[in-house]
Amino acid sequence: MLSLEAIDAISKAFSVFFMGKNFIRLVMGLLVTIQIAAVSVLLSLFFGTLFGMLMTVQNRFIRAFCKIYLEFMRIMPQLVLLFMAYYGLTRTLGISLSGEAASVLVFTMWGTAEMGDLVRGALQSVPAHQYDSGMAIGLTDKQIFRYIVLPQTLRRLVPLSMNLVTRMIKTTSLVVFVGVIEVVKIGQQIIEGNRLTVPTCSIAVYAVIFFMYFFVCWIFSLMASVIEKRQKEA
Amino acid sequence: MALLEISHLKKNFDKNAVLKDVSFSVEKGEVVVILGPSGCGKSTLLRCINGLESVQDGKIILDGEVISNRTKDMHLIRQKVGMVFQSYDLFPHMNVLDNILLGPMKAQHRDKKEVVKEAEEWLERVGLPDKKLAYPRQLSGGQKQRVAIVRALCMNPEVMLFDEVTAALDPEMVREVLDVMMNLANDGMTMLIVTHQMDFARAIADRIIFMDGGQIVEEAEPGQFFTNPKSERGKKFLENFTFKVYRK
């Protein structure tokens, strides 16, 4: 399938990265994506923990509200949410958000829901007899949470939230839809700029972007599976 | 000639020798109980006889046919060897009758009517005539094990292997399973039993094989083994089952 000409074309296409600052620019673009993902992840971890604890309270109304929020965030594609924040908020409420701000807002709201569900699952996975044996040795509720529930919950959460990071980075690729100058946008600029000199360079640019995403996400996936394996052995 | 003959069987897991040169034979209709401490290789021995484990050296001969390390037609050999495990291993998505019918119909391609009749007779004999359509989750542990035994029997095996079938049962359910096995022995079934129930072993066995460290240490009549074991290790092992410490 790959003729000699095609191979020639590919090698020529990659030469675009040795021109000017093209490669550096692409990396900087990726950093924009990662920044948005990182801020969203940190906020999601914080709010998600609170949300997850809220989901385990006894009050029925609070639980119902949480459930509806979670379902809504799960049903709506993130891109739809992103459009609603970027275009909708501006019009309806007169709040003008930059693409970056809209992205962080949406990804945080989504991440909070997902993280919250993970936290809820982890909290509820601590078996009842753990609480019983905590009480049996005379611990207070606070001490039971601090010394028995929290460590077991965290242990469970670490690999799961690593996976959430991977998902968040993948989702962040959507920000190109709301006009953020990130890795794909810069890639397109490079392709445009070299249309005459290296007409086939899109293959190289998109391949590099593909593998950039892959490596960043893969590192987190790998960490998650290593931690999981180690936890299983211990 | 013996029905089942094991000669110079060797089995390693990685570099650990689990079975070191094990030889014995079982006559048709004989009941042999294998005793020994945990990790002595007795369960592995049963698994080798049923082809669930490959062996490194030696032979297993059933009815004049070498059955060890067959790869292609192992599933045909297994039809002649019934086995019941420690964990209740019924298929949870099938009712009792379907569990029993699966092997005879799919592996042996026998007539359904005939097998159903046989299955019903067996269920009657093990005291579960009304559980035909029950699902495993609706049965107690003892009932599940009795069904597992019937499932193996309906294949019309030449020899039955029992791997600690009562070890995971609640104490009050042990008896019903052992009774079934006892009846089977009285019917003349050839049986190879691994158990920790010493009284039962003594009552059912024609012969005791005592294993330790992957080897057969002692082979004896049950009366002799339990009253006066020849080997030092056999003596030590039996002491575990008699409680000789008293409060001062």
Added chain:
Amino acid sequence: MAALFYIDSFLIIDYFLRAVDFEFIKQVIPLYIEAAGLTLHLALIGIILSFAVGLLCALIRYYKVPVLSPITGFYIELSRNTPLLIQLFFLYFALPNLGIKLSSFQCCIIGLTFLGGSYMEETFRSALETVSRVQIESGQCIGLSGLQVMRYVVLPQAVSVSIPGFCANVMFLIKETSVFSIVAVADLMYVAKDLIGLYYKTDEALWLLAVSYFILLLPVSIISGYAERRLRYAQFGSN
């Protein structure tokens, strides 16, 4: 506080009624229905192909087939760690340089299958692995061949375990179709973007967009919730 909230929500409803152009909505609803049909159509093909690819890969990895198993593993890592959007960019804008010209539809279906295959694989393989060794061995003990053990013992149990995960994947894949507009497929997002661009009917376009996805996905979500509850119940009941 409560009163304030009351007035507030009243104002929003009032604003909504006055600002939303119902005539416009009536006009564009057929566009949305058509687009939703297209979204569903592409999603369905993608899901069916993902199912096939996922099952095949799951069996390859479950049986640890030499050569094929590591290749499958590599594919799964690649698919799970890259966004569909980037996969589509590559298929649609980069491959033509190698002389491989795919239509937008082909790109979407290949992309969705490439993505969905690995998610389905994960679901199916972990479902296969929940069937314990002793189950397989007792299947072997009653003389079943390897194929029969798979057919009568492992698969029936794995199927019921995999249903909630499968539903979640279906929902995920339908959601993922929202990026298809990037390769000029006239799906829901595309229509909404068009209406915003052409008529500045942002509110209407976005509301209809959200409602459309809601109608598409709510049934799947309800089914998957139901399946999960049923499975949990069934597991409590079994040995």
